[in-house]
Amino acid sequence: xxxxxxxxxxxxxxxxxxxxxxxxxxxxxxxxxxxxxxxxxxxxxxxxxxxxxxxxxxxxxxxxxxxxxxxxxxxxxxxxxxxxxxxxxxxxxxxxxxxxxxxxxxxxxxxxxxxxxxxxxxxxxxxxxxxxxxxxxxxxxxxxxxxxxxxxxxxxxxxxxxxxxxxxxxxxxxxxxxxxxxxxxxxxxxxxxxxxxxxxxxxxxxxxxxxxxxxxxxxxxxxxxxxxxxxxxxxxxxxxxxxxxxxxxxxxxxxxxxxxxxx
Numbered sequence: 001x002x003x004x005x006x007x008x009x010x011x012x013x014x015x016x017x018x019x020x021x022x023x024x025x026x027x028x029x030x031x032x033x034x035x036x037x038x039x040x041x042x043x044x045x046x047x048x049x050x051x052x053x054x055x056x057x058x059x060x061x062x063x064x065x066x067x068x069x070x071x072x073x074x075x076x077x078x079x080x081x082x083x084x085x086x087x088x089x090x091x092x093x094x095x096x097x098x099x100x101x102x103x104x105x106x107x108x109x110x111x112x113x114x115x116x117x118x119x120x121x122x123x124x125x126x127x128x129x130x131x132x133x134x135x136x137x138x139x140x141x142x143x144x145x146x147x148x149x150x151x152x153x154x155x156x157x158x159x160x161x162x163x164x165x166x167x168x169x170x171x172x173x174x175x176x177x178x179x180x181x182x183x184x185x186x187x188x189x190x191x192x193x194x195x196x197x198x199x200x201x202x203x204x205x206x207x208x209x210x211x212x213x214x215x216x217x218x219x220x221x222x223x224x225x226x227x228x229x230x231x232x233x234x235x236x237x238x239x240x241x242x243x244x245x246x247x248x249x250x251x252x253x254x255x256x257x258x259x260x261x262x263x
Contacts, residue, residue: 017159018226029159030108030135043211044115050210051203051217059255060152063181066257067148070177075100080146080171082106082136082164083154104146106132106139136164141171148172152181156227165240172262178242182233183224184249184256191252199224230256 015026048056070077081103105120107113113131120129134140136151137160149168158164168178186192199221207217228236230247233256237245242260249256 018223026159042111042115043213044112047207047211047217050206055251056153059181059250062250063150063152063179063257066179066259067150067177070148077101077148078146079103079148079150080106080139080141080168082149082151082168083108083112083157102128102130104130104132104141106134106136108133108135137167139167139171143170144173145171146173146176148177148179150179150181153183155180155182155233156223161228161233162236162240165236165242169241169262174262176262178237178258178260178262180233180237180258181255182258183227184233184247184253185229186251186253187249188252195254196225230258233258 016023017026017029052059067079070079077100079101083106105113105116107116110133113133117126117131120126120131132140136154136158149172151168155161155164165178172178186195203221204214204218208214211217230249230253234245234247237258237260240260241262243263245258245260247256247258
């Protein structure tokens with residue numbers, strides 16, 4: 001028994017995770033990711049506009065429109081938005097916000113939350129949005145709390161993705177929807193090569209020029225390259241217990257929306 005426990009502890013200690021193209025200890029990845037997003041927080045919107053030529057706004061609006069069916073008369077709809085507060089820009093433009101919608105924005109990085117809270121105040125949404133600093137792998141909520149769980153451009157930064165998706169399943173109500181927007185794998189080989197060339201040639205240089213931070217943006221493009229394919233992420237979602245799961249590619253797979261339902 002002692003020998004088995006020792007082997008388990010050694011295995012856990014020796015586990016590694018991808019941090020871009022580097023291998024780091026699993027338990028250290030979150031610290032590295034936190035530092036990246038602490039560095040980029042103040043330039044987050046500007047850099048997203050520059051890197052995607054504004055397309056990220058269209059992707060986010062389409063992503064939020066997918067939740068339109070959650071409207072349910074006069075009953076309150078509760079949404080948990082984990083990492084990078086995708087809703088705060090998008091909802092205003094598609095008029096999804098109403099007095100029955102309550103959003104909890106969760107991020108492990110306080111710098112990102114500070115930017116999000118400032119934005120919510122500017123848009124006048126401070127009374128409809130709660131901000132929680134916590135880990136997506138250990139959500140501080142009771143089971144069956146939320147009608148929808150959304151995560152946009154954040155899941156690839158989570159050290160233990162299956163654990164985070166399992167937590168999403170736990171806190172969703174029966175019938176609740178999991179929805180994830182993330183960079184993915186371009187399907188056309190020629191377009192894939194062009195996309196890789198753009199990401200590695202221009203985005204780190206742009207980060208250096210605009211934010212004086214090449215390193216953080218080098219990590220971001222490396223993390224995209226190392227992330228799961230559409231089918232691999234779909235398998236994780238299904239194994240967490242979600243049903244009627246699937247995905248939809250935007251721009252031939254530059255990004256993809258994955259979804260599933262808790263039944």
